[in-house]
Amino acid sequence: MLQAVERPNIYCEMLGPDQFGIIEKPLTLVEQIYNQVWLRKITILVVLAVAWEIYGRWLDNPLLVPPFSDAMRALITDVANGAIPQRALSSIQVLLVGFASGTVLAGLLTVFAISSRIGTDFLDTMTAMFNPLPAIALLPLALIWFGLGAGSLVFVLIHSVMWAVSLNMLAGFRGVSTTARMVGRNYNLTGLRFVARILIPAAFPSILAGLKIGWAFAWRTLIAAELVFGVSSGQGGLGWYIFESKNQLNIPEVFAGLLTIILIGLAVENVVFRFIETRTVQRWGMQT
């Protein structure tokens, strides 16, 4: 049997702000330390280094795997005597030229691609053809065309960077919301101004991802090219340093060369790209 029960209106008194217990409590020191991303990452690196050291000593064959400490010693020595910085600088110079030209060309190609249908088809076809083609496979041809020198390296670098970056840029531009586009057109933005002020910032997460991939591709291609035709780039870069050291059976130096490449990669990823990310896509809330 349902019975209608008359219920009164209920009004409650609220507590003042001083009557609460804990509203905000600081984290413990351990929690605070664990929250530091860089600290967690460094821990991972330390664990890996220790594992390497133990394995190297247990194996006791420096020609196969020298312990981490030997590799570090070789690294420090060659950094101190200027051998590695010089090689790294020579590699980075070529790398930056190739990466920058590749990115600029990718940008031009993508702008052409979004502004006309034939441009889209062109970019689609070109990336389908050339993206899977390893840049290093073009090196023999490049050496014939541009001779033994930085020119050939820049050519293969452009090839390795351009397609990956333009694919990402195009995907980013295509993903820009209709509303954002309409907003831009509402303010009479057309052509390059539209691209610069609406499309590029709106597609920036994709563009940044493309740049990262392009950067990694460029490194790989460059080191591979130097390992094959290293002496061609004047005094030789890091790849050539590794190759030379191996020929002289200076295995710790080989590892030092590899470590340098890794360290530069980490620095670029965690300093340069991280900096760009925090200043742009993270601040804009486009990436969490």
Added chain:
Amino acid sequence: MASGATLASKSTLPGMGGAKAASPEAAIRGRAVTDTDPGRHLLDVRGVTIQYKTQHHLITATYRVSFNVLQGDRFVVVGPSGCGKSTLLKAVGGYLAPTEGEIRLKGELVTKPGPDRIMVFQEFDQLLPWKTVFENVAFPLKTTGTLQGKAADERAMHYIEKVNLTDFAHSYPHTLSGGMKQRVAIARGMAMEPDILLMDEPFAALDALTRTRMQDELLGLWDEIRFTVLFVTHSIPEAIKLGSRILLLSPHPGQVKAEINSVPRGQENSDEAAALGREIHEMLFADQIEEAPNASGG
């Protein structure tokens, strides 16, 4: 180009509002009638048919829609989903070309988007995420060359104050709530002082409480600035509350069912408003049953 004209026209506003009230009370039923004095019209939509193609169909969104918006009007287009009201607004914005008929703003044919008709969208992503609230509001002023430097900054700040967002002027949009984002969008539109503000269901994605508050705020802003707004909604109460004049569109394709006056300001809860609401509801949904299967899209 547009800025000078806009400023000049603003000053004539209150007078024009009076002229509108004097127009004959005759509720115009059926196809809207062309006014005899087109010089007074701010926006002139004449016999506009809009068709667009999808992959498989040619869709007629609106069919021979005509109406006039006067200076200072709060002109609301209301209709069920799929009546082409958003499409119509996009055509006024210049994003779509009508297949038939013409749209004139101050006697000039609308052919492309322009800063004399600023659009406020329903979507929250209309704010550019890489700009702060302040930069978002100042952006169109600077980029269209309406104002430069300090003048633009001051105008932007002025309208940010108007929508009560001074404290958030230097926040990025992703840190704001939906209602605040829409306020920024409205401030950005009004800072341009366009001839007409086009609003495409700007409050539809908000919760009911925020929505009511935003409606009140918009009316408050209108009392202060007397801008002209063309507002699209599918909510009849919203149309009655916000509109000074209401255009009813039938669904699929959108045709003018009626163009009527709303109740006076502040009487949206009166019996008169309720009667008007019922009348509009009956007109819009008289043929609901046969139209229901088609009522998709916006």
